[in-house]
Amino acid sequence: MSRYLFALGQLVARRRWWVLAVWIVLLVGAICFAAGTGGKTNDNFTVPGTESQDAVSLLQQRMPTFSGAQMQVVFATPGLAKVTDQQVRAEIEQTMAGLQGLPQVAQVVDPFQAQAVSPDQRVALGTVQFSVSAGEVDADTLDGVDRIAGPAREAGLEVQFSGAVYPGFTADIPHTPEILGIVAAFVILLITFGAVVAAGLPIVTALVGVGIGLTGILGVAAFVDVPSAATSLALMLGLSCGIDYALFILSRHRHNIVLGMPAAESIPLAVGTAGSSVVFAAVTVIIALCGLTVAGIPFLTVMGLTAAGAVLVAMLVALTLLPALLGFAGDTVAKFISPPLHPGKAEEVARIAAYEPERTCGHAWGRFVTRFRIPLLVLGIAILAVVAIPATRMDLGLPSGATQAESSTARKAYDLVSRSFGPGFNGPLLVVTDLSHATGADAAQTLMGRLRQESNVAAVQPGGSGNGMLLIQVFPKTGPNDSATTDLVNRLRDDRDRIESGTGATYLVGGTTAANIDTSNRLAAALPVFLAVVVGLALLLLTIAFRTVLVPLSSIVGFMLSVFAALGAQVAVFQWGWGASLFHVAKAQTLSFLPIITLAIIFGLSSDYQIFVVSRIKEEHTRTADAIASVQNGVAHSARVVTAAALIMFGVFVAFTAVDNPIVKPLAFTLAVGVLFDAFIVRLTLVPAVMALIGNRMWYHPRWFARYIPDLDIEGAELERRFAHDAEVEVPQGITGVS
Template identity: 45%
Template sequence: MATLLYRLGRWAYSRPWRVVVAWLVLVAAVAAAALTLGGKTQESYAIPGTESQRAIDKLDAVFPQTAGASVQVVAQAPEGASVEDDRYRSVIETMSGELESVDGVEAVSSPYSDYAVDAISDDGRVAIIQVTLSANSEDVSQRTLDDVLATAEPARDAGMTVEFGGQVFQDTSFGITITEAFGVLFAAVVLIIAFGSLLAAGFPLLGALLGVGLSIGAITALASVVTVGSSAPARAHDRPRGGHRLLLFIVSRHRNQLATGMDPRESAASAIATAGSAVVFAGLTVIIALLGLLVVGIPFLSVMGVAAAGAVLVSVLVAVTLVPALLGLAGRRLAPKEGSRAARRALAASSDSPDAKPSFGTRWVRLVLKAPIVAVILVVGLLGALLIPALQLQLSLPDNGSQPKASTQRQAYDLVADAFGPGRNGPLIVLVDITQTTDVLDDLESIRQRLQDLDDVSAVGPGTPNPSVDTAILQVIPKSAPDSPTTTALVQKIRSLAPSIEDEFGTPIAVTGTTAVMIDISSTLGRALIPFAAIVVGLSILLLMMVFRSLFVPIKAALGFLLSVIGSFGVVVAVFQLGIGADLIGAEPGPILSFLPILLIAVLFGLAMDYEVFLVSGMREAYVHTGDARRSIELGFSHAARVVTAAALIMFFVFFAFVPEGAGVIKPIALALAAGVAFDAFLVRMTLVPAAMALAGRAAWYFPRWLAKALPNVDIEGESLGEHRSGLEWARGHDGAAVTADRLETPASTVPLSVEVPVGGTAVLVGPVGERRAMLATLSGRLPAAGGRAQVLGLPLPSDATAVARRIALVDASPEGGSPVGDLLGERLALSRPPFGSRRKSAAVILDRIGSALEAEGLPRVGESDRMTGLLPEQRIAVALGLGMASGVEAAALDLGELEGRHLERALRVADAVVLPSMSLLLGAPAEPHPETRSGRPLVVASLSRKAVLS
């Protein structure tokens, strides 16, 4: 991974404008799609398969007049008056008539209708007009809403209070508020302080803003084809803005390296390889956590998770492609000025001199390490204390009672609750299948009475059959509020009555309505929480094992995260449920959002693992190089503490910016994440982690051998990168050689190979067939070396084996294969760029070179229809090398089989004549060719069975 990112960083650094323009084109394309297809976010909490949802689907089919969105028009007469008074009754009836004439209204139920249920309050001051719209909540036009709202003017002119309730009036728009702008401004200030440079601080900001643009544009376009909840843009919004921390990590490493005098391009590539590896795996952990929302099986959460995961992916791609390109444009201007605080800090970090002035991070970790058990007890005790409010957590989904006090839907909700009781805001719908009863009205009345006798039932409306008399509905008004546990219990009681009602009357029943749907969603979320957490945490622990090669580190990371979640829940319950400090942020006390626990776990776990990777990767790197467990804690922490602190502060304010002015749905999520980031970064990762690592000592890095073999080593510390850079520097010292081997060994070697082949030269490797074929495979990048080093065409082995394999053809001259030569050549040319222009011309040139080489040795030409099985050994060698040349490579490797004596010498001359003069050849043979063998190119003979170079 580190080597791959190193190459990517060098490439992007060297071609900055190409990369920048590509990103700008992508942003423009997404923006165009958003403007053309842009949709609107919606509050849709449907869960397919639940009883309430199945009942709603049936209701849509058998009661189409009730399928649309509903609106409650709540009218209150002035103090001392009644809605039964002729004057106000006339106004309300007139308003009902005007509502019926509004385009988009399906039905209107007057409070004075015989079928109205609990529509006039006991004191006579409040009446409810029930309006059913033609379209569902997502499809209601703004014109219809405006016309509905306009019908209130005559009643208000008469001195009445009129408010409107219903989900259609909830504001699901998404935008940037002034508070969020202050959050971004704070992030900029933190970055400037962290870097001590406006230019350096601008890079993370620019990358994060680009990520925001891409993510929001993509979400807006996506909302035109799928249902996207109003909180999804916020999650996709804050994830790339949180990309500050990813870019911060890379730019900080680059500036530190520039301060030590490293070449800018090498520094950028190295920063992408090392810090970028941590960024990639931290991002991957976040993506795993967010995609874990798919496991829950709830559409709106799935869309939210995919949207946020896509935003994280954008941030990672920006970090490893756009950032090195921007570093390339900046060049050495990003280097801290000599003598500046940033330069002194970078030099002190790189030298680890005991005389250097310790940073605040160094002083903090030394303080923690003086008494690590005390730090552990304090952190666990503080966050554990928040378990007390966390255990009082009550979950529900948002209704109009959680809307801002000034909104019309909140005013309607409060009027209804005060006049009728809280249950009137959450009526239940009981769907009755009456196809098997012959006494419909009497049976419906009996069922109504059975429901009326239940505890917590305020009223039950008369049964209303549909026109085809196969289904009826009864409206049940609970005594308790929609989000009350008592209402949840009532729904369960009605469902428990279903079997006895069906047995007695032959009428299956189902409970639905908005309140029942919300209860079913909460229940589904509760059941999904444990498997979701297990999958997310389990996969992430496995990933962290791969990264850190440790059992203790991933398990400790997961347990620390659990403490952060407890602390976060404790704060949210204290504010939004118990009301402590709720007025300060404009919050309304009440139950917590049902999907907050799952969303918090998904997002916060990813962030927690970010900080874990950034801090512990430095400790791991130091431990690998020093072997001193305690010293590595101090070194790793000191190098990463400043970056993690800046990243955590940025994320805290990114999330907290949504709290004062965010929508009611987003406020608790934002506060939970802000508190979680603060607890996790500053208490868990920067206090508990170094203390726990110190207590564990060397055992923190214990990893069973069997597990180490089973899991791939991703090398986040960049050990392989060091080998690659060393090999690359060594390879550059052999510019004139096509191949150089220095004590190179394969699993089949008896002695190491040391040889140098000039460009355009031929090397003959002499030895047993197994050894020479293994060596040819190693030199052509197909087989890992067992020891030593080599360079092929300027690329080091083994670190650049993949690139070597693309530039050298390993061909086979065995007689197997029944395809005609022409077909083999055509297939090879179709897979690569023809070396001599068109495919036809290239095929003709290659066949002619093969024929001419064979004729020069007195051998017959090879035709397109000839097959390898019928050719002489020299002919097969010529064809094999021709096929290799068709691949457009710079060198070819071929074992000559068992040819010896004059046949070997003739084969060498044929090979020399077939390939282009610029190509180099690596050939395996069982014996040495004659010293006077003619060849138009330099010939080197090396033995694989003794150390001497023969030629």
């Protein structure tokens, strides 16, 4: 592999103007594609093969008008006024009548018609039924909803919205997180390289990759449903991976330049050596993200594939555009800045790292790890195991109004309804009933009476009828994310024969709450399968990469420790509320798709760091055959770069925790914690400690093993030997200090 990448590096450096032109054309083309198609993200969550989705399909066939999204309109009076007061009631009725005239609105249920008035007569609850799904409701329609509610607000009423769709339900995520992430990345790169050009190039290439990836996703969104969280996930991974991949190649190139190698020779050598690790690292992330398709849930499949596409673009940019830009930059990547307080410090650090790696902080850490390997193993595993304990109490669910920001209309509506009617009125179950074979005229009333008798049912109301169908709204006493509500849904389905008996009617339990429960169950069932796929891929890829079994096994154990520690931290903060005020979050269930996405991404990123660290250790072991020395030297060569890469990725993820989005915030937090644990505790501590403890046996494999496992030379040992100087390079005089 390294030979082919070396040839690629030579080609793109030599044809750098053509390479630059191609990437500019691709970027402009992607922007035009997105603008031309007008694609927009939406959150049409469907889970094929579940009862809730079957209910939607039945409605689409028999009652298409009622197959769309629902919106709740909550009216609250100030002071001592009541919604039943003549003037207040007139305002509410006028508002609901105005909503009936909007496009895509199929039916409006007046609060007074439905008798949805709170016992204290301070809050009224209206319902709007759209004829299309949430993602297909036009922005003009939602703007009209907000406009029509204006007079009621001017009259002193509080008007809030909730449900599957409402004004502002797809609020744009601000650009502040990526700006903060880019600034943090530039500062870290400037400290790492001590050169402005070297610090800026990874940022530039990553932005090109992200630009192509995001605009491509928006273009695709015109043809398939792309969830809004997919763009945030692609942005986080595209930006962080793009910077990291460029960092690894650039650091090897800059190392060669400092050693005196001409840029024309150094560029292809850096691509051939570090580029091999980049390819393996990117492929593991891509395969893991594509593995999300095993869940069989369309929105999760799209999230995985779009994020994988962003990582693929980041890899291609790092292997082609970066070497081309390095050809333009020449030796300026080693043109060091000179801080007033420490003139010459940056150059001194770089030259020590190149000529005397045994004097670096990385080598000192390697010596510390190899010397105290057993205590560090015990301590590191204990820390991760303790942090992972909350993961055993994970409660899976999907976002509801209770998980929204306190300033959002959905959260305000949720709180008003919970206080005035009960939490279950925020997530009614939709019982789709077929009366075409009913045995009598009272079949519907009999069925509704039996539903009212079920435990944990607060109210039962008809929600519409037609074409031999009846919609029944069942309001639980408990909230949408409460386990008692899940029990109610399961009981209504399990006891279907008893409830239907003698009526001739049949029903399906659907609605948003039931759909969320079905999604969580499907994801929980897919998690073990996905974990087996990920572990199997890890064994295969890392075995091919390092041609030994013990290295992949240590990587998998470390990956499991990292991911469960990250999930444990997420449960402690977001589910239990420990330190939740620091992140401005309310206690809520763990997102049902968060564990599987975390497994995919942390697996890929942990494989990144495993490959980058262990490939340098293997390179040293191939040269010296000394297990302890190879660990120390390998860590010395990789610690600074891996530290910078992990801090950059951590910084990007942390920046997104500032987003008030119930999906993006916990996902960004979990990934940030996972990266921190995996890079510093697992890859730079536990893995080197294990390798030092096992010694040369770490690289053992039987002879038959060597015949069947190809040697891809991901560390580029053959290229290094080809470019080795005939005589050893002398250490320049006057180098002092450590890095």
